[in-house]
Amino acid sequence: MSTVLIIGVGDVGQRLALGLAAGGRVRRLVLAGRSPAGVEETAAIVAATADCLVEPVRLDALRQDDIADLLRRTRPDLLVQCAALQGPWALAGRDGDPRVRGVLDAGLGLRLPYQLPVVLTVMRAVRDAGWTGPVANLSFPDVTGPVLERLGLAPTLGLGNAGMVLLRARAALRAARPEGDLPLIRVLAQHAQVFDVMQSREPADPGDRCRVHLGAEGRREDALAYRAPALAPGARYNPVTVASALPVLEALLPGGAPLRWSVPAPNGLPGGYPVRIADGQVALDLPPGLDPAEAVAYNERVGRRDGVERIDEDGTVHFTEECRAAVADFAPDLAQPLAVADLAARGARLDEVLAP
Numbered sequence: 596m597s598t599v600l601i602i603g604v605g606d607v608g609q610r611l612a613l614g615l616a617a618g619g620r621v622r623r624l625v626l627a628g629r630s631p632a633g634v635e636e637t638a639a640i641v642a643a644t645a646d647c648l649v650e651p652v653r654l655d656a657l658r659q660d661d662i663a664d665l666l667r668r669t670r671p672d673l674l675v676q677c678a679a680l681q682g683p684w685a686l687a688g689r690d691g692d693p694r695v696r697g698v699l700d701a702g703l704g705l706r707l708p709y710q711l712p713v714v715l716t717v718m719r720a721v722r723d724a725g726w727t728g729p730v731a732n733l734s735f736p737d738v739t740g741p742v743l744e745r746l747g748l749a750p751t752l753g754l755g756n757a758g759m760v761l762l763r764a765r766a767a768l769r770a771a772r773p774e775g776d777l778p779l780i781r782v783l784a785q786h787a788q789v790f791d792v793m794q795s796r797e798p799a800d801p802g803d804r805c806r807v808h809l810g811a812e813g814r815r816e817d818a819l820a821y822r823a824p825a826l827a828p829g830a831r832y833n834p835v836t837v838a839s840a841l842p843v844l845e846a847l848l849p850g851g852a853p854l855r856w857s858v859p860a861p862n863g864l865p866g867g868y869p870v871r872i873a874d875g876q877v878a879l880d881l882p883p884g885l886d887p888a889e890a891v892a893y894n895e896r897v898g899r900r901d902g903v904e905r906i907d908e909d910g911t912v913h914f915t916e917e918c919r920a921a922v923a924d925f926a927p928d929l930a931q932p933l934a935v936a937d938l939a940a941r942g943a944r945l946d947e948v949l950a951p
Contacts, residue, residue: 596622597848600671602656602717603678604628604637606830607733610837611675611844612637616645618841620848623647625669627654628678656713662720672728673847676717676750679734680942681709684830686949694925694948701921702902703735703786705929707912708942710735711742715935718748729847729875731840736860737786737867737894738903738912744863745910746935751847752877753859757867758839759832760784760792760820761857764807767822778810781869781882782857783890784820787900793832797821803897808869813882846872855880865906866894902930910935 599615601608604626615621624647628634631653638651650669654661656678666674683703689695698705714734721730729751732739736753743749761782768777784792784805791798797818798804805820826832846854853873861870861877868890869880881890895905902918912933919930926948933941 596620597672598623598625598669599673599675599844599848600625600627600665600669601675601677602627602654602662603676603713603733604634605677605682607833607836608675608677609637609640610833611677611840612641612649613644614837614841615844616641616647616649618845619645620845620851621647623650625650625652625665625671627652627656627665629653629655657716659716659720659723662717663724666720666724666726672849673844674717674721674726674728674730675733675754675844676714676730677733678713678717679710680712681706683735685709687829689951692951697921697925698929698945698949701918701930702900702915704738704902704912704914705918705922706945707735707738707742707933708938708945711739711935712938712942714739714750715743715746715748715938718743718750722748729877731844731847732860733836733840735786737865737898738901738906740860740863741865741906742910742912742935745906745908749863750860752843752861752870753867754840754843755836756786756789756859757782757784757857758843758859759789759835760805760807760867762835762839763792763821763823764816764819767819770823779855780857781808781813781855781880782806782820783808783866783868783885783893784857785866785894785898785901786859787898790828792820793826793828793835795821795823795825806893808882808885813884843872847875849875851875864891864894866891866898868894 634651638649642649732750804817859867871880904913904915914930
């Protein structure tokens with residue numbers, strides 16, 4: 596039986612805890628969050644649903660030493676990083692404000708100062724603690740993963756996104772084939788494509804579509820990603836995120852059954868890829884004929900829709916022309932190259948721009 600540490604117990608963190616507890620292979624769940632009342636309530640809910648020891652821990656996930664101490668004390672078999680300074684739906688309902696609309700149009704990359712600091716602190720703490728177990732990251736992994744890879748701090752893999760596309764393609768396949776086994780599904784996809792997939796909006800340009808490969812031979816059926824019933828954006832996506840993540844977390848546990856799945860940022864690569872997970876290791880599982888360099892180039896290209904042009908070797912993020920244009924009229928400084936050392940200052944500037 597295993598110990599899992601979850602940092603960040605908002606809606607998705609709580610759902611992941613409930614799923615892991617129900618799975619029966621986790622004996623001990625350590626739930627860490629900033630709000631004592633919130634983390635204690637989540638722990639009580641999870642403990643009431645399954646025969647699992649649940650420990651609530653008050654943790655400021657920007658305090659590196661505290662995270663390292665928690666890792667040394669709890670010695671988890673798996674670390675699940677769900678925390679961020681601002682959730683992905685924080686600006687929902689505010690797009691009537693032209694500044695908010697501009698920041699949204701710029702792409703999620705512009706909001707890296709909200710998504711990167713916590714996972715950066717967590718990975719620095721992992722290094723400091725000398726902890727060598729797998730880390731699964733939920734915070735904008737398609738971009739935070741590559742930034743962290745440049746710093747030698749990449750999580751094992753990310754959660755959601757490409758896995759969500761896999762589930763949508765699977766749902767469309769099952770609707771078309773009510774009986775019998777479904778083929779292996781392998782997906783190449785970026786966070787920037789997920790909203791179109793969830794809303795069943797197939798891009799007119801085939802080059803902008805997710806790549807969906809079926810069976811051992813990897814037959815292309817990209818349109819499958821867009822054929823499941825449409826879902827409007829919002830927290831209703833969270834159950835799909837969790838459903839795509841739980842098989843991955845189960846496979847990363849000691850003794851987990853091997854899994855062929857699609858995940859974002861395996862070992863810090865940009866975007867999402869098909870992988871094999873076995874014995875705690877993650878390896879690419881690309882279909883025949885698809886070269887890894889081609890897969891990476893595809894993800895870097897479609898990922899520009901999130902506003903990221905490139906990432907330097909020191910982790911500095913450069914933004915696309917479209918991203919810069921979206922904020923040029925009111926805060927052009929937000930789209931200047933973002934160095935890791937400038938995250939706090941850029942985050943404060945974002946707060947100022949987005950203040951109601």
